[in-house]
Amino acid sequence: MAATGSTHTQHTGASAAPFHHSGHLKPPNLPWPDISGRAKWSVSSYKFGFGVECLRDGDPDTFWHSDGPQPHFITLEFPCKMAIQKISILLKFSQDDSYTPSTLAIRAGTGPSDLQDVRVVTFEKPEGWITFDVSSEPNEDGDGLAPVFAYVIQIIVAANHMSGKDTHVRGLRVLGPIDDNDMFAFQTPPYKSYQILR
Incomplete structure (x- = not known):
């Protein structure tokens, strides 16, 4: 299924919503x-100075650089079962060339030993932040894709x-x-500036 620009996705099961x-x-x-x-957070390997912290620092000029045999992976372990809807990933083919992932496999489960594949996505020369659903299963209303409920989610770089x-x-x-229970009015900047006052 073609997405915006030159990015593509492949999946199993139901039709997926397009990438953001x-x-x-x-x-x-x-x-x-x-x-x-x-x-x-943990990663399968990294070069010194290019570890897991580079995934979270908000700086597009830093990056996680793996340093080991394929496949490479990023693992997030939550303290309780979480509803996981989407993943956003920042990739830059124009700078990273053959280091840029072309295929990701997403796995989820209750622990590192029982992870199961829930989605496979492919990219063609991606540039910028790409956001996609973790699941390929439709939700109950049939108007989108269901979240995945898991303690652990793993993003595997299957190919570059x-x-x-x-x-x-x-x-x-x-x-x-x-959260359908959130009211949009309570997400405005004026509300957020006062929400911690007692």
């Missing part, structure tokens, strides 16, 4: 809440462009579903 492809290096302003901070070996990822966010 910002084309920008700043994190996109999305309605789905960022739940990344609740998890313990031009058969590159190590990989660069410049940013990553894991997003939860939109």
Whole structure:
């Protein structure tokens, strides 16, 4: 299924919604809440100075640089079962060339030993933040894709462009579903500026 620009996705199961492809290096302003901070992060390998912290620092000029055999992976372990809706990832083919991921496999489960594939996505020369659903299963209303409920989610770099070996990822966010109980008025800047007052 073709997405915006030159990005493509492959999946199993139901039809997937298109990517949100910002084309920008700043994190996109999305309605789905960022739940990344609740998890313990780890990576399969890294070069000194290019570790897991580079995925979370908000700087598009830094990147995680793997340093080991393929496949490379990023693992997030949550303290409780979480509803996981989407992943946002920052990739920059124009700078990273053969270090740029071309295929990601997303796995989820209750622990590192029982992870199961939930989605496979492919990219063609990606530039900027790309946001996609973790699941390929439709939700109950049939108007979107269901979240995945898991303690652990793992993003596996299964292949790079031009058969590159190590990989660069410049940013990553894991997003939860939109809470239907939230009122849009309470998300405005004036409300947020006073919400911590007692």
